[in-house]
Amino acid sequence: MKFRTEIDIAPLGVKIGYGNRILALGSCFAEHIARRLAEARFRIVTNPTGILFNPLSIAAALRSYADETPVQHSELDFDGELWFHYGFHGSLSAASPDEALAAMNAARKAGAEALRRAGADVIVINASPDGYNINKNAGSTHPEQLQAMVKATDAVMGVAFDGDADRCLAVDEDGNMINGDQIMGILARAKQREGKLNHDTLVVTVMSNLGLKLALKDMGIKTVETAVGDRYVLEEMLKGDYSLGGEQSGHVINREFATTGDGTLTALTLCNEVVKSGKSLKELAADFPQLPQTLINVPNVDKKAASTNKRIQDAVAREEELLGDTGRVLLRPSGTEPLVRVMAEAATQAYADEVCTRLAKIVAEELAL
Numbered sequence: 233m234k235f236r237t238e239i240d241i242a243p244l245g246v247k248i249g250y251g252n253r254i255l256a257l258g259s260c261f262a263e264h265i266a267r268r269l270a271e272a273r274f275r276i277v278t279n280p281t282g283i284l285f286n287p288l289s290i291a292a293a294l295r296s297y298a299d300e301t302p303v304q305h306s307e308l309d310f311d312g313e314l315w316f317h318y319g320f321h322g323s324l325s326a327a328s329p330d331e332a333l334a335a336m337n338a339a340r341k342a343g344a345e346a347l348r349r350a351g352a353d354v355i356v357i358n359a360s361p362d363g364y365n366i367n368k369n370a371g372s373t374h375p376e377q378l379q380a381m382v383k384a385t386d387a388v389m390g391v392a393f394d395g396d397a398d399r400c401l402a403v404d405e406d407g408n409m410i411n412g413d414q415i416m417g418i419l420a421r422a423k424q425r426e427g428k429l430n431h432d433t434l435v436v437t438v439m440s441n442l443g444l445k446l447a448l449k450d451m452g453i454k455t456v457e458t459a460v461g462d463r464y465v466l467e468e469m470l471k472g473d474y475s476l477g478g479e480q481s482g483h484v485i486n487r488e489f490a491t492t493g494d495g496t497l498t499a500l501t502l503c504n505e506v507v508k509s510g511k512s513l514k515e516l517a518a519d520f521p522q523l524p525q526t527l528i529n530v531p532n533v534d535k536k537a538a539s540t541n542k543r544i545q546d547a548v549a550r551e552e553e554l555l556g557d558t559g560r561v562l563l564r565p566s567g568t569e570p571l572v573r574v575m576a577e578a579a580t581q582a583y584a585d586e587v588c589t590r591l592a593k594i595v596a597e598e599l600a601l
Contacts, residue, residue, distance in 0.1 A: 282320055400495035437460045526575070532570055554587075562574075572599065
């Protein structure tokens with residue numbers, strides 16, 4: 233009889249050596265491990281702002297180190313004896329607010345320096361919300377500033393989130409956008425390599441680029457398609473016991489860690505693969521080329537008739553026959569408007585434009601309200 237739980241832990245993909253600088257954050261367990269590493273002469277900094285007991289506190293500490301924003305008097309609380317801050321350990325509290333601020337800002341500065349020396353030099357932009365400026369010229373819907381910043385600072389890569397950070401898009405070192413399809417491809421291959429891609433299958437929606445599916449097929453990875461929407465992706469993942477799925481928009485569900493889209497998690501797992509592979513994000517994404525895609529919204533039409541109108545269906549069949557294995561077409565009624573979305577993918581942008589324009593014209597003529 234065993235009176236313990238045995239867990240097999242896979243070796244860390246990135247080896248820690250004496251040439252590394254380490255930042256340890258967490259509970260007293262992290263402190264004990266850090267002390268052992270320090271005794272072995274590793275260069276390590278432990279909990280600059282005090283012991284942290286939960287992931288949210290650790291994430292907040294990391295953000296504060298990256299931002300290097302000084303603690304302000306308005307952030308402090310007073311319990312009748314000491315001035316304190318909920319984001320710092322009680323050992324940094326003090327009888328006067330000035331003493332507390334000095335200790336806390338010194339600790340935060342030490343954390344920022346340790347983070348830099350550990351190899352994670354993080355530049356944060358557009359992270360000062362006022363309740364009205366969510367995604368205003370920023371985030372995954374407006375990545376232009378991020379692209380410019382990555383190039384201007386010679387950054388290895390950049391990541392952009394949407395308003396609630398459940399979606400993540402990336403930018404390579406040259407400022408090129410890396411969309412959700414390419415991110416899913418990179419993560420699917422990584423999971424397959426580690427034996428964690430259940431049934432060697434990635435769940436995608438009908439909007440995912442054919443280029444992704446063709447690249448994955450060559451790697452021995454199957455794809456399962458669902459309707460557009462993360463709820464349909466998750467339903468299929470649960471039904472088939474799949475471990476990874478998502479959308480072209482950057483909404484990725486990684487069931488190894490979560491059951492919903494998490495942009496921060498996606499960014500971290502993508503960064504992890506860049507480090508473990510020893511390749512740049514640009515090199516990894518190049519293995520998942522995207523076919524040129526054109527999308528035209530046809531408004532003020534009887535969207536329900538799109539799937540039954542004979543002329544439209546004949547036109548779709550004709551275009552599909554001409555495209556063969558080099559492209560595809562998709563007609564998708566809007567869920568909220570009298571509108572049909574016409575999408576075409578082809579070997580060249582010009583041909584995709586031609587196909588999409590021809591089909592959109594027929595949809596407008598046949599289904600006009």
